[in-house]
Amino acid sequence: MAAPSGRSRAAAPEQRFLVLFDFDETIICESSDDAVLRALPGQQLPAWLRSSYREGHYNEFMQKVLAYMAEQGVSRASIHASVERIPPNPGLLRLFQYLRSHQRDFELVVLSDANTYFIESWLEHAGVRQLFTKIFTNPASFDESGRLVLLPFHSHSCPRCPDNMCKQAVLREYLSSRQAERGGAPFQRVFYVGDGANDVCPSLALGPRDTAFPRRGFPMHRLLPQMQQFKGNIAPWVSGEDIVDCLKKIMEER
Numbered sequence: 001m002a003a004p005s006g007r008s009r010a011a012a013p014e015q016r017f018l019v020l021f022d023f024d025e026t027i028i029c030e031s032s033d034d035a036v037l038r039a040l041p042g043q044q045l046p047a048w049l050r051s052s053y054r055e056g057h058y059n060e061f062m063q064k065v066l067a068y069m070a071e072q073g074v075s076r077a078s079i080h081a082s083v084e085r086i087p088p089n090p091g092l093l094r095l096f097q098y099l100r101s102h103q104r105d106f107e108l109v110v111l112s113d114a115n116t117y118f119i120e121s122w123l124e125h126a127g128v129r130q131l132f133t134k135i136f137t138n139p140a141s142f143d144e145s146g147r148l149v150l151l152p153f154h155s156h157s158c159p160r161c162p163d164n165m166c167k168q169a170v171l172r173e174y175l176s177s178r179q180a181e182r183g184g185a186p187f188q189r190v191f192y193v194g195d196g197a198n199d200v201c202p203s204l205a206l207g208p209r210d211t212a213f214p215r216r217g218f219p220m221h222r223l224l225p226q227m228q229q230f231k232g233n234i235a236p237w238v239s240g241e242d243i244v245d246c247l248k249k250i251m252e253e254r
Contacts (some may be wrong), residue, residue, distance in 0.1 A: 039079055044212070139153070211235050
């Protein structure tokens with residue numbers, strides 16, 4: 001497994017809650033993979049490249065897309081600027097402001113099928129990178145030729161997930177390791193904020209006191225109620241303000 005991106009964690013056993021965020025179309029308002037295509041001279045991929053996509057092998061497809069962008073002379077600066085220009089979803093910065101003011105209660109993690117370069121760049125630009133203990137995503141870095149090289153996060157056997165990442169496997173492993181680091185104390189509650197079909201699988205790791213926040217009208221919102229294995233609560237959101245309101249109520253229960 002590739003090493004997750006993260007900064008040194010200060011010991012904080014008092015953090016009672018864990019909040020996990022997807023990135024594309026959850027923190028930001030669109031797919032970062034789509035946004036960087038605007039750096040291409042024609043702002044779109046040729047038909048032969050688009051048609052090469054295979055279901056369940058998106059990471060492999062994006063490796064080819066990034067190689068094509070390098071061949072077209074798209075610079076690192078252009079890619080970086082494209083990522084920084086992506087707007088956040090409505091109310092997400094307000095949500096981060098709320099979580100910043102309650103850092104003793106909430107531990108934050110990104111769990112995304114995007115890549116380290118896009119996520120790190122955007123969070124740094126938005127001024128919220130320091131809020132996150134860990135970023136679990138596909139490794140990506142520029143090589144000496146100026147090409148952004150993307151790799152899969154890990155291999156797994158989950159039939160629900162794309163071949164490069166099972167978010168549920170990552171979440172379960174993280175919960176286990178953090179509980180051990182916390183002297184055997186689990187988080188009191190876990191919250192998962194997402195939008196896509198690949199956010200359903202990690203939500204199945206949630207327990208009866210935990211909450212999934214599916215973006216209203218998106219695949220996660222439609223699919224999650226159909227999953228009999230799901231044991232948690234569902235709180236659909238349109239704006240980050242909706243999530244703030246829910247978290248405030250939970251904080252009042254202490």
